[in-house]
Amino acid sequence: MEATASARYLRGSAQKARLVVDMIRGKDVNQALAILRFSKKRAAGGIEKCMRSAIANANEVAEKANISIDPDDLWVRTAFVDRGPTKNRRRVRPAPQGRAYREQRHFCHITISLSNDAKPAAKGSKPEAVAEAKPAKLPASKRRKRGGAVAAPRAKRATSKADEKTAAEKPATKKASKKKQ
Numbered sequence: 001m002e003a004t005a006s007a008r009y010l011r012g013s014a015q016k017a018r019l020v021v022d023m024i025r026g027k028d029v030n031q032a033l034a035i036l037r038f039s040k041k042r043a044a045g046g047i048e049k050c051m052r053s054a055i056a057n058a059n060e061v062a063e064k065a066n067i068s069i070d071p072d073d074l075w076v077r078t079a080f081v082d083r084g085p086t087k088n089r090r091r092v093r094p095a096p097q098g099r100a101y102r103e104q105r106h107f108c109h110i111t112i113s114l115s116n117d118a119k120p121a122a123k124g125s126k127p128e129a130v131a132e133a134k135p136a137k138l139p140a141s142k143r144r145k146r147g148g149a150v151a152a153p154r155a156k157r158a159t160s161k162a163d164e165k166t167a168a169e170k171p172a173t174k175k176a177s178k179k180k181q
Contacts, residue, residue: 002113004112005056009084010108011046012046014084024079029114058074080110
């Protein structure tokens with residue numbers, strides 16, 4: 001079962017509200033409320049109100065469907081922030097070279113969707129049985145070889161050592177040829 005709530009025309013820019021919403025996406029409701037409660041961001045207050053509204057909507061939908069629902073089983077399925085209108089204030093701000101800019105007041109719209117369905121497995125994580133089957137270290141032949149800019153200094157050193165050996169042999173032959181004369 002899914003329940004949605006939206007808060008419109010919240011003060012503050014959408015970019016700043018997205019920072020808070022990104023922290024709660026995919027979390028359990030109790031954990032998300034704790035994050036919002038103790039966050040120092042100004043947008044967290046409005047997002048917390050919207051989250052509590054979504055929880056109340058979930059309870060209401062469950063009661064109408066004659067289903068019992070535990071609010072602790074809910075998790076944040078989707079949460080996103082849209083940009084609202086930008087209102088021009090009747091105030092001006094000084095700008096360089098004698099100009100003046102109008103101040104802008106930003107608004108945003110927040111939508112939160114909660115669900116009590118099972119959470120999907122994360123894309124990066126694998127089942128435990130598969131993770132245990134992998135060896136801790138790969139054999140030396142299967143190790144990843146470095147390439148690119150990291151390998152370049154080694155190649156130069158290797159060639160410079162070879163050049164030193166050939167250079168060391170050449171002067172010895174020259175000295176020997178000089179002694180013969």
